[in-house]
Amino acid sequence: MAFKVLLTDYEFENLKYEEDVFKESGLDIEFVKAQCKTEDEVAEQAKHADAILNQYAPISRRVIESLENAKVISRYGVGVNTIDIDAANEKGITVANVPDYGxxxxxxxxxxxxxxxxxxxxxxxxxxxxxxxxxxxxxxxxxxxxxxxxxxxxxxxxxxxxxxxxxxxxxxxxxxxxxxxxxxxxxxxxxxxxxxxxxxxxxxxxxxxxxxxxxxxxxxxxxxxxxxxxxxxxxxxxxxxxxxxxxxxxxxxxxxxxxxxxxxxxxxxxxxxxxxxxxxxxTPHSAWYSEEAMVELRQKAAKNIVQVLKGEKTPYALT
Known part of the structure; x- marks a missing residue:
């Protein structure tokens, strides 16, 4: 079974770490990269996605209610204020973060x-x-x-x-x-x-x-x-x-x-x-940063998605 994973937005030079996690998962994953800024853009791109990887783009209640297949939303970072967690919970969508990377x-x-x-x-x-x-x-x-x-x-x-x-x-x-x-x-x-x-x-x-x-x-x-x-x-x-x-x-x-x-x-x-x-x-929102932390963040955010798509529970699930 093929899964569509949407990356809503990102500011990394490449997506090597995420791609490696998906490749090594054993799952058939289509990894779609976008640079969404608005709710409308996210809703359009994510409508048929099985999983969503998110950095800053807004995943509001309206976006979540438009999702047809999504099983998990994983966010780069600790905070999940970009995501309407209540709406995701009502729809049975797992929301996960990476609380320990930095x-x-x-x-x-x-x-x-x-x-x-x-x-x-x-x-x-x-x-x-x-x-x-x-x-x-x-x-x-x-x-x-x-x-x-x-x-x-x-x-x-x-x-x-x-x-x-x-x-x-x-x-x-x-x-x-x-x-x-x-x-x-x-x-x-x-x-x-x-x-x-x-x-x-x-x-x-x-x-x-x-x-x-x-x-x-x-x-x-x-x-x-x-x-x-x-x-x-x-x-x-x-x-x-x-x-x-x-x-x-x-x-x-x-x-x-x-x-x-x-x-x-x-x-x-x-x-x-x-x-x-x-x-x-x-300082420019840099407290989280080290080379090692960046790698850990990206790998764990992608692993959240793999675990849920495999029917497992990620330890970082919030819903």
């Missing part, structure tokens, strides 16, 4: 942003290159053991991040309504409620998924409750932070700074005030 990379990147801010490495680098050879450009810097790193979320990535931060001497706290205080304590972390961690954190690292309840989780009201020296680190999803409110908080000295790998709209507009702030570090 665990080391994202936790490392968050750590790098934390250390760059805590020792003001980026600021000092910029000052020296402007001709200012003076440590006073970074005043004040405080010892790590006098500061609290707060973590929003306590899944795979934040736990790994915490393991890496712990030896540095910071006090550690986390917010996650689905994890017990005992579980956190066993990792050397104090469990806090959201309002408490907002008030107490000197550095607040964001590691929650983007869902309805976390959209603009960090907003003007919450910025107003934070310490004036607080710094926000976001390697999760941009819309978790109300970017307009963040800019106002930074401009008005309500919080001290931000280190962002993600934004509400990517790429960030060159006209954004964030580009002109010395108290903001920006």
């Amino acid at each position: 665990m080391e990379e994202v936790s490392n990147h968050a750590l790098a942003l934390l250390l760059s801010w805590a020792r003001k490495v980026t600021l000092l680098n910029n000052e020296v290159k402007r001709g200012n050879w003076d440590f006073k450009a970074c005043v004040p810097i405080h010892r790590f053991n006098n500061q609290t790193v707060g973590v929003l979320g306590f899944g795979r990535i934040p736990r790994r991040f915490i393991e890496k931060v712990k030896p540095l001497g910071f006090k550690l706290a986390a917010y996650d309504p689905f994890v017990s205080a005992e579980d956190m304590a066993s990792a050397g972390v104090k469990k806090m409620e959201l309002d408490e961690i907002i008030r107490e954190a000197d550095y607040l690292s964001v590691h929650v998924p983007l869902i309805k309840d976390t959209y603009h989780l960090l907003n003007a009201d919450r910025f107003s409750q934070m310490k004036k020296n607080a710094v926000i680190i976001n390697t999760a999803r941009g819309p978790i932070i109300d970017e307009k409110a963040l800019i106002e908080a930074l401009e008005n000295g309500i919080i001290a700074g931000a280190a962002l790998d993600v934004a509400e709209e990517e790429p960030i507009s060159i006209d954004s005030p964030l580009f002109h702030m010395d108290n903001v570090i920006i």
Whole structure:
């Protein structure tokens, strides 16, 4: 039996890893590559597909309801906000992601942003290159053991991040309504409620998924409750932070700074005030990246499809 697998969109130079997985599967797979941008384009291309591999193209309820043969939708990455999971579940279509491919990379990147801010490495680098050879450009810097790193979320990535931060001497706290205080304590972390961690954190690292309840989780009201020296680190999803409110908080000295790998709209507009702030570090949604992580991501996303088409259950199924 032949299966049609549609790749809705991609930004890789080639599709070697996906093609190798399909070739080695023993299945008769027709691998169709597209570059869909809109719901209409996805619906047209995917209507008769048995499986869908997705990067950024929208797979909405309308798209899913138009699918005639689809058994699985596999997404490159951890987040599945491009896919209407409820609609897929109602239609009996498996949705799968790759939640563990970038665990080391994202936790490392968050750590790098934390250390760059805590020792003001980026600021000092910029000052020296402007001709200012003076440590006073970074005043004040405080010892790590006098500061609290707060973590929003306590899944795979934040736990790994915490393991890496712990030896540095910071006090550690986390917010996650689905994890017990005992579980956190066993990792050397104090469990806090959201309002408490907002008030107490000197550095607040964001590691929650983007869902309805976390959209603009960090907003003007919450910025107003934070310490004036607080710094926000976001390697999760941009819309978790109300970017307009963040800019106002930074401009008005309500919080001290931000280190962002993600934004509400990517790429960030060159006209954004964030580009002109010395108290903001920006990287281009690169926290997930290493050569090894990219290979793992692509292979596992393709393997999700193979397993479902073979009648097996992928360990990364969300529905």
